Amino acid sequence: MAIGFHQQNEKTLLKLSLYMAGLFVFVAFGFALTTQSGAILFDGVYSLIAFFMALLTLKVANLVQLPDDDRFHFGYTAIEPTLNLFKSLIIIVTCLYAIVGSIQSLFAGGNAAEYDLAMLYGVFATIGCFAISFYMKNRSKSLRSDLVSVDAHTWFIDGVLSASILIGFVIAYCFEQYGFADYAPYVDPLLLVILGLAILPIPCKIMLDSLKEVIHKAPPEAVTSVIEKRLKQTLAAVPYEHIEVRISKSGRDTYLLVHIIVDESFSVATVRELDSIRKKSEAAMREWNPSIIMDILFICDPELAD
The missing domain is CATH 3.30.70.1350 (Cation efflux protein, cytoplasmic domain)
Structure with missing residues (x-):
C-alpha cells in the first residue's frame, strides 16, 4: 500500500511538472514575441524542452515500476539514470547554444527589447518556477525518486534563469529612463551569457551522477x-x-x-x-x-x- 501511494504521488508531481511546463511555454513565447527579448525566448525554449522531457519522464515513471521480464532481467530502473543523463545533456546543449548566440548578438550591437513588459514576465516566471521547484522538492522528500528530484532541479534552474532575467530587465529599464539608452540593448545578450555560464554546473553535475549509475560505478x-x-x-x-x-x-x-x-x-x-x-x-x-x-x-x- 505504501509503495503504491508513493508511486501515485510521484506520477502526480510529474504531471504537475508537465502541465506547468506547457503553460510556461505559451506564456514565454507570447512575451518573447511581444517584447522581442532573446532572454525570454531562451526561457521559452528551456520550458519547451522541459515540457517534452516531462512527457518522457512520465512514460519512464510507469516503466520503472514494472517487474523484471524476459527483455529486462533486472527490471527497468536503469532507464531512470539514462533519462536523467539525456535531460542534462539537452540542458547543457541549450545553454551552450544560448551563450554562443548571445556573444554573436553582443558583437552585432546588442538586442533592444520592451523592458517594461519583460519585467512583468520576469516577476511571473520567477515566482512560478521557484514555487513549483520548492513544492516538488518538499513533496518528494519521502519518495525515492530521482525523476522527481531532477525535475525539481530543472525548475530551480528555470527559476534562477527567470530571476536573473528580471534583474537584467530592471537594469536595462533604468538605463533607458536615466540617459543610458545606448547601453540598454547590450543587457539582454550579456545577461544570457552570464546565465548560461552560471547554470552549466548544475546539469553537468546531474550528467556526471547519472553517468556513474549508467556505467554501474560504485557509490562514494x-x-x-x-x-x-x-x-x-x-x-x-x-x-x-x-x-x-x-x-x-x-x-x-x-x-x-x-x-x-x-x-x-x-x-x-x-x-x-x-x-x-x-x-x-x-x-x-x-x-x-x-x-x-x-x-x-x-x-x-x-x-x-x-
Missing part, C-alpha cells in the same frame, strides 16, 4: 561503508571470516551482491536455513532502506568472491 565510500556496516549487523549470528559486498545504484534501486566467506564452524542442515538467513538480512536492510535489493551467496573459497 561514505555511502558504501554505512551500507556494509549495517549489513554486517544483520549477519551478526552468522560465523564468517569475511564479507565481500559489491554495490551498484541504478535509479531508485540500490543493488547489493554479497559474498559471505563462511567460517569452518558454519554448518547448516538444509538450504531452507540459508534462505532464512537471506530473508532476515534482506528484511532488516529494506526496513532501513527500502531501495535495497540483495543477492547473498555463501562460499568457503575466497577466490570465488573476486
Whole structure:
C-alpha cells in the first residue's frame, strides 16, 4: 500500500511538472514575441524542452515500476539514470547554444527589447518556477525518486534563469529612463551569457551522477561503508571470516551482491536455513532502506568472491 501511494504521488508531481511546463511555454513565447527579448525566448525554449522531457519522464515513471521480464532481467530502473543523463545533456546543449548566440548578438550591437513588459514576465516566471521547484522538492522528500528530484532541479534552474532575467530587465529599464539608452540593448545578450555560464554546473553535475549509475560505478565510500556496516549487523549470528559486498545504484534501486566467506564452524542442515538467513538480512536492510535489493551467496573459497 505504501509503495503504491508513493508511486501515485510521484506520477502526480510529474504531471504537475508537465502541465506547468506547457503553460510556461505559451506564456514565454507570447512575451518573447511581444517584447522581442532573446532572454525570454531562451526561457521559452528551456520550458519547451522541459515540457517534452516531462512527457518522457512520465512514460519512464510507469516503466520503472514494472517487474523484471524476459527483455529486462533486472527490471527497468536503469532507464531512470539514462533519462536523467539525456535531460542534462539537452540542458547543457541549450545553454551552450544560448551563450554562443548571445556573444554573436553582443558583437552585432546588442538586442533592444520592451523592458517594461519583460519585467512583468520576469516577476511571473520567477515566482512560478521557484514555487513549483520548492513544492516538488518538499513533496518528494519521502519518495525515492530521482525523476522527481531532477525535475525539481530543472525548475530551480528555470527559476534562477527567470530571476536573473528580471534583474537584467530592471537594469536595462533604468538605463533607458536615466540617459543610458545606448547601453540598454547590450543587457539582454550579456545577461544570457552570464546565465548560461552560471547554470552549466548544475546539469553537468546531474550528467556526471547519472553517468556513474549508467556505467554501474560504485557509490562514494561514505555511502558504501554505512551500507556494509549495517549489513554486517544483520549477519551478526552468522560465523564468517569475511564479507565481500559489491554495490551498484541504478535509479531508485540500490543493488547489493554479497559474498559471505563462511567460517569452518558454519554448518547448516538444509538450504531452507540459508534462505532464512537471506530473508532476515534482506528484511532488516529494506526496513532501513527500502531501495535495497540483495543477492547473498555463501562460499568457503575466497577466490570465488573476486
